[in-house]
Amino acid sequence: MNSEKTIERLALIGVGLIGGSLVRSLKQAGVVKEVIGVARTRETLQKALNLGVIDRAEAEVEAAVDGADMVVVATPLQAMPPIMSRLDNCLGEHAVVTDVGSVKHYVVTTANLHLSRNFSRFVPGHPVAGRENAGVEASGPDLFRGRTVVLTPVEATDPAATETVATMWRNTGAAVRYLGAEAHDRILAATSHLPHIVAYALVDFLAQQPESDLLFELAAAGFYDFTRIASSDPVMWRDICLTNGDALCAVLEGYRANIDRLLDAVKSANGEALLTCFERSKLSRDTGLMNKTSAEQ
């Protein structure tokens, strides 16, 4: 296993925060020779060229993929089906394909449906990292350092392709972890999708109040930290909700039951129930953070 395996030509389909950060990181590590970008708009491609994120821009997937040994699909989830269809007709026979989508069952199903003979060289992936600013202009080479990238290969996936993608991610400074697609989606529903919904619901509730200007003015700095994730890309999050609906509904219902319990405790002035919940919550978070921080060092 060569941990510094160089990619000769990487085709990046979708040039945004995640895709841009990936190729910046690989370029900085010197493990990619050439990056060809495809994006929805000319403007994005021009920005990516100006920033040196991509070396060449192409308008069509087919031209970008020609001669590529690595293809990374980094678009919103709902843009993937037509892209996969087109990829199936133009991929080189040794090209490895991966994606960065936040919902893996949907991506695996889509790839299985559209990639036919190339499906074995498709390695589903999800870097668990991000920031609220979207777009290639927000990308940077350090976004994945110390983060986890989850790969969810299936039985049909070629182990050599999986290893190639894992090596690529390790070269960004990320740790690679393997999970089944369903387990990934269930876990991310709880740790990422639910918190986003909770934050959107909170900010939206405040925005609907008659005195909302005063509310936002008097909110402490902590409020803006807390709601930072409610400034994430709305289209991306709509797609996540639509493609991971079952797992998200399950955690949303469980969370709502917790809100109901706390509401009952406030109504009945049950100080002991409130204190128990707050103490358990603080302990879990402090412990989780401590373990995480020591694991990342």
Next chain:
Amino acid sequence: MNSEKTIERLALIGVGLIGGSLVRSLKQAGVVKEVIGVARTRETLQKALNLGVIDRAEAEVEAAVDGADMVVVATPLQAMPPIMSRLDNCLGEHAVVTDVGSVKHYVVTTANLHLSRNFSRFVPGHPVAGRENAGVEASGPDLFRGRTVVLTPVEATDPAATETVATMWRNTGAAVRYLGAEAHDRILAATSHLPHIVAYALVDFLAQQPESDLLFELAAAGFYDFTRIASSDPVMWRDICLTNGDALCAVLEGYRANIDRLLDAVKSANGEALLTCFERSKLSRDTGLMNKTSAEQ
């Protein structure tokens, strides 16, 4: 109006994050000559002495208040009634009293009940600032710089006392704002108390899951930013819930209705409803933050 009016002797009842930060800030500005501290434990008093936060420690409220021209009550809310009772018997006739409690209607009622002839020199106050680490060891002189302090004087409050307390807070770098106690409690229920409940409910939900260790391990860094406020002091937050129950229930019910609407949208795969909510939420937060940042500059 002398904006640098010096406090001769400040009695600090409750030596924690907020009280400690207040006197550190006043000392740094050179606008307090002597600080006498009272706390529940000897250990806290010794720490505060070692850190130079207080100049003298007293075990009893009466001894601390003797000769003080300013008395700051900075304890959890439910500790206030017996303290107010004791203060009423030992306050000097020109001493100004204030507090830093997060729920003002409760504090005004408590003070009105216990302070009798001294009530006119009691100025209810709330610095809208904090951090998740509690205790005098987490205090610092810059906690209130650029923040808002809300004062909620009532009709019986002596305007000169209000001005003395406002000057003290301005000397910490804070802006002072006047509101009625009910308006304060309603607004803070939405912008501070509700977000804390939401965060506690979320972390507690994850902690109850069978695979919670894996959940906390795979949570992105954003999750820990998001849930930072769920590491706040449980006793303080229990007291806030118990003393601002009505306003908190009202916003919790409104928020829950928003969660229900989003749950319905996910269940029925209503992408447009989801997108509308996410876009409105992002716009409100981005606008609120922009206004806030420019106002603080």
